[in-house]
Amino acid sequence: MSFLKPKTHIEKGDVVILYLSVSSMHAIEAVPEIVNKKGETIPHIFQTNYGSLKVENIIGVEYGSRVELSKGWAHVLQPTPELWTQTLPHRTQIIYTPDISMILHQLEVRPGAVVVESGTGSGSLSHYFLRALKPTGQLHTFDFHEARADQAREEFRRHGLSDFVTVYHRDVCNLGFTDDLDGKADAVFLDLPAPDLAVPHAFKALKLSGGRFCSFSPCIEQSQRCIQELTKLGFNEIVSMEVLQQESVIKTRTLPVIDLEFLKQPKSNDAPTNSEESKASKEVKKYLTSSNPQVLPGHTGFLTFATLPPNIPKA
Amino acid sequence: MSFLKPKTHIEKGDVVILYLSVSSMHAIEAVPEIVNKKGETIPHIFQTNYGSLKVENIIGVEYGSRVELSKGWAHVLQPTPELWTQTLPHRTQIIYTPDISMILHQLEVRPGAVVVESGTGSGSLSHYFLRALKPTGQLHTFDFHEARADQAREEFRRHGLSDFVTVYHRDVCNLGFTDDLDGKADAVFLDLPAPDLAVPHAFKALKLSGGRFCSFSPCIEQSQRCIQELTKLGFNEIVSMEVLQQESVIKTRTLPVIDLEFLKQPKSNDAPTNSEESKASKEVKKYLTSSNPQVLPGHTGFLTFATLPPNIPKA
């Protein structure tokens, strides 16, 4: 239930982020016992690189606290869609915060908005939509993969978000977003291999007073076909973009400063020369600097946005 | 004649870069007299934002010197392809140093190389090819625009580069690179609206022992078609890339440091309070920092490179 609103203490059943380091964190369910493969109920012990955590012990603890592991410690954080996305086992290709932030902004999602999403996938993006539109809006999310739809539905329930989301198992390219949604959506988001096939359905789902559209596609040809379809149906403000986030790795660098002036003078024959050189060489300067990691995300996907203007007749 | 090799003093007839500032420089010809529109021979006076230069005065001057203008001063530099590109009146869309450097590197151009280029355009890239392949190589450059080919030929002559370049007025997409060049080229460079049409001609022009190929295209569809053609003809190591250079604008920034600690204590009723605050506010910290210019080049073109492997039969 820890996704609904900010809360201070861990309650039984909360999903909790066990934060070990920037590159190591886990989402765990705060339940004292779990059922093992043999069907036995056993105490919930979570294993990390820094030893084990008896999960029962974190119930009632304040979020943000430090908790002891058998071989170290970690912090317990309340999950946010950002942290959840980072801890997600990669069930499908997921979209990350920089693209998602742009999607929410461009789709103008705010409390009260009615958003249609396809596909649901891992539900990572759904969590962002839900944060932005609750408590007065509604998310309708579609996936053609039945197990995935079921899994997402169950997850939203456990996260306390059921009131604001409807999960559909449906092939939207062929069947559309159901007649019930005709003219109901403020925004439609597509992450499909053939977005152009779903554009006419998005057109139907958007309100008569107009709305916003987004399609996320890894390949440029998908965007090209999507834009052709959007243009045909009278969408405007069509723009395509990429957002790439760069992380800065911050470090202090120490550089030797070498002295070359002394070379202009003949050496004296005594020992001092060597010590003079090595002394000169030992001078250093420190710089607080940063650089990109060696490998950066070079491409996530093309984001295509469009507006359905108000009062376009829908045949 | 100032493009052939490094030289120390300005001679009559040299092209000279008159360098006023990072954003203001001019290429001028070091001749004491010019012919005006009326056909009269008059002294060569060059006008700049900092006043005029009597060009006769710079003949014999050492490159790198400061020269006086009527309302200021400037420096005279020996032209390089980089400076030349920056001072060029934009006769056609030109390619800049970051892309060009990659082109030269990937085409493995070095002294002795035989390079085929189409189109010649402004001759900007040709100057880089010539620097890299002279004095033992040869550039064959083609343009379908007759005036442009003539202009380039004349320019290479004045720049002292005639021995290393042949300029052709020819439609290479339809007519190819002439039979004389069959199997002669180490590298072929295309900057054409339909590069795929010229790929078979490039294939013919490259040596039987193999060679390198590059096509520069602003649009992705051109690269796509070019790559299809390259694949069909047996080219390998096909890669496409973009190079985008960012300039850093360096400046010192001064930030006010504000004191908020004093707010924890009740004010004394005397005047000092105000002076205390304004004193606190006047503390500043300086940072040497840099940022990109507000507008950066976001796209120049897609560079597609490929290798023609040795001993491919050219039937």
Next chain:
Amino acid sequence: MSTPSIQLGDYIVIQRQKYTKLQKFGSLDTTATLGKETLELKSLLDQPYGSTFKMCVKETKPGKRGAQRQHALELCSETELRSTRELLGISSSGADNRDICDDGEAQALKPSDIEQLREECNGSSKIIEKLVENSKTFHARTEYSQEKYLRKKEKKYFEFVQIRQPTIRLMVDIFYRQDAEKIMGIRVDTLSQIISYSGVCGFGSYLLYESGTNGLLPAAMLNSIGAGTEGTLVHMHPGNVPQKQALLALKLPLEQQQRCVSVNLYSVLREFYQGGESKESDVPPTEPSEVETQEAQPETPTEEQPESIEPSTKKPKLDDNQNGSKGPLRWQLENKKAAALMHAKFDSLVLAAKEHPTNILEALLPLVKPSRPVVVFGTCKELLQETYMELKATGKVTGLHLTSNWLRTYQILPNRTHPEVNMSGNSGYLLTGYTLK
């Protein structure tokens, strides 16, 4: 839900092709300036947002840089908006541009001819038709080159404007394009990420310190807090009165507006630390002079509104005092409201300071609950590197990341797909993390 209509007092977005502008529709006499064109706005009243209007020349005055034209606006239908290209029915085009000599004399019409045409023809398509007729090279150009030419001319002579309701999305584009410095260089991608990383939503209490973004940051956060929710925002600023333009432009319901408490940083911190001593009706005599003092401080940014957009700069100040002099002043009440929220602590902190952030962070971080996001925006990387090290050293914030972004827009057209030739160079930097207990 019917489309809302344009009302007096509204901020409106005027769009002419890709150009957009934020304008206050203060009275029926209000005019808007688009380049050399002046538009009378009175006919907008009560028309639905999203409508398109035709610019009808009423008068041409000689101006400093060419003629200045005054236009009335006439509501027009969608059918009038067919593409200029179709109207002209251009067909013949050259295969490439080998035969074009650009000698600068391709256009037979002289500038004075064109100016005259402009007054005679009411409609850009007619003007462009004449230009095409008189161009020696148009029909020898490639189709691509023809389109480019037409687009350029269309842009210059296009006579339709659309009136739209301001949203955060439209405003950040306008502000960033017009003068990015006035919104501290916060680019659209960065703004969107500030909203994400801060976690601002319909639940919770949020703290923002910003030293001047035309109201964009508080507006974006309050927009995400939403109407009819329980979220609240304390908006701290260093000036005398807060910059609120974007906030006012959103025309939010009053209950929502009231959940944004805008307070002066110094003044509210004094209230927070010492508020217990000075009770509600007990107006501290030194406060007004303090506000004056701050106004006089050259280092702290002031609330200057761009004159071109909001001529009545000082209006919010008058509003502030409208309660009269009897009860506590409005800013005092706001300070008390804010101090109460500060004592209850916040669910995240967003900082966008023109000042050095260290001391501000030191003062505000203790007001944030544990396990909550902190987002610091800045344009100077070196400064945020330093802040990163300082925060890391305190151990009070974890998951620290310093990030920036690349944003590239694409031209996607049949056979002419490529990233746009120009891109914005600076996204600024975000330092993000989570507070610890």
Next chain:
Amino acid sequence: MSTPSIQLGDYIVIQRQKYTKLQKFGSLDTTATLGKETLELKSLLDQPYGSTFKMCVKETKPGKRGAQRQHALELCSETELRSTRELLGISSSGADNRDICDDGEAQALKPSDIEQLREECNGSSKIIEKLVENSKTFHARTEYSQEKYLRKKEKKYFEFVQIRQPTIRLMVDIFYRQDAEKIMGIRVDTLSQIISYSGVCGFGSYLLYESGTNGLLPAAMLNSIGAGTEGTLVHMHPGNVPQKQALLALKLPLEQQQRCVSVNLYSVLREFYQGGESKESDVPPTEPSEVETQEAQPETPTEEQPESIEPSTKKPKLDDNQNGSKGPLRWQLENKKAAALMHAKFDSLVLAAKEHPTNILEALLPLVKPSRPVVVFGTCKELLQETYMELKATGKVTGLHLTSNWLRTYQILPNRTHPEVNMSGNSGYLLTGYTLK
């Protein structure tokens, strides 16, 4: 011009699909290691560069991480290189992946089965055929997903290698991929720009100081100076002997090699300033000890060659002394040659230092003629910002620019075109300008 053939003593590039490696073909017994595969190189001798060889398993030894296989190489023809896909004749594919449950049990073959297959089947296509036969999900996958699977398997079991002649282009890719730090993080785009901005070509005299790039920088510059030209290069380094691997790998003509004079920075500056005193035959007794001293300095990078590539690390050192002890030592002659060029001054300066560049620039800038390019490479932006300010303050260099690059490669395939998902994050920085009189 016929294709050159592979000779003993050559450096060769071994390519297996996209993986490339630089290897010295020192003797007929030389073996090369590609992951778990060991290749015997003797059959390469006298074969033309560009040839493809088949890896034929001779022996399999148990290794630390799975079996270690020893292969002989057999020259093979182009026809053997048909795509694995064609060989397998895969046709049926699913429309999308909705029916695939990735339960980790899609492959019926166990790892031990696969290992056995590997020893039995001499040919990757057979192994992949078996894997496909035993995959429960392969035929339900989309064509895209099938291709991805095949590519992955092909990569693992691909049994052909191509032998290529080293060029700067191939070597910078290998070095940057294997360990970018060993070439100071100089990426391909940056290297290409160092060559452009420095103006290095067949005419002129060039000065390079670098503190260790496996010989890549001097090799790239000497490559641009060319064979049979009049250009010269003075290559200064801080170590005992220069890193020359890339230079040796290019197998340049002797006359060209001799136009690169590699000298120790300290030692040559002493020669330059004080050379007049110590005449040719007059060996300064302190120099060798100085060299020793420098070798012991931990701050100055040493000439360590990566062991995996060049096992005989110390060989160049022996070469240095091969003149015998009678006449002046080779390094003394090189110092004299370099000092003469220093007195004549240079046509550009390239600096890629691990040390702080200020003092080095101060020592070397006076050796550059006016109106000549200066190029300073570095990976620390803050440092180059400082250097920029210092150079600007001297007024001795104009046209200063600090730049870095974005390099993105694209996957261009029908219906699957996009920028590559990963890109290299760091190009380093170039500070460029032109000297003034």
